[in-house]
Amino acid sequence: MGKIICIIPARGGSKGLPGKNIKPFLNKPLIAHTIEHAKCSESCDVIWVATDSPHIQKVAIEFGAQCPQLRSEELSQDLTPTEPVLKHALMSAESHFKTKFEIIVFLQCTDVFRKPHWIRDCVQALIKDPKLESAFYAYETHKNFWYEDKPGHYKRVLPFMAVYGPRQTRTPLYREDTGLACATRRDLILQEKRTGDYVKIFTTKDFRTSIDIHTSFDFWLAEQVYNYVGKS
16 A cells, blocks of 8 residues: 555635634644644655745644645636546655555545544555545535526425435435545545545544535634533
């Protein structure tokens, strides 16, 4: 098995909460928490921050991540998908270290309520089963979901959602939370795919994983919950 790299995208141009990735969260920059989670997982040979911001670059290096170069303006737009950023970061890291990384861990620094062992779980799943394409964490829910298939017309996501009953007897759904912890094979990242079709899903019922920091309210809420409930 080749080396394992953790890639943390961290754009500098956030509109919802300017400067959020290095905004002090519980007395340290927000991105520092995710870097420390990757370190504590003891599963990543390299922690690589992909950013267009010299300020984020400086903080990332200070907290022990690799960030030898800035990503291009083209890959740092408001509507730039994550997948080409991951591909570019992987190719840059492989060029920098002159090696291939076979497993790519994706972490999002706006997800602060992750446990380091979740990262280890995902990596170990791919190591133990060579056929697995991806492994990630997901939130288990028993709620019903609808979608708008055409203007003003709504349909249930799945037919069984038309039958109501006790929560304990219902078929659960799993909300993909790859920003919390996700491990994927190299070839998928190079195809600009975050996950494959043959996956291992680890589930959590931790309500805090619903908090994804993009606005000042999200930031405030995360701090309140963190202070009240704690990090574990």
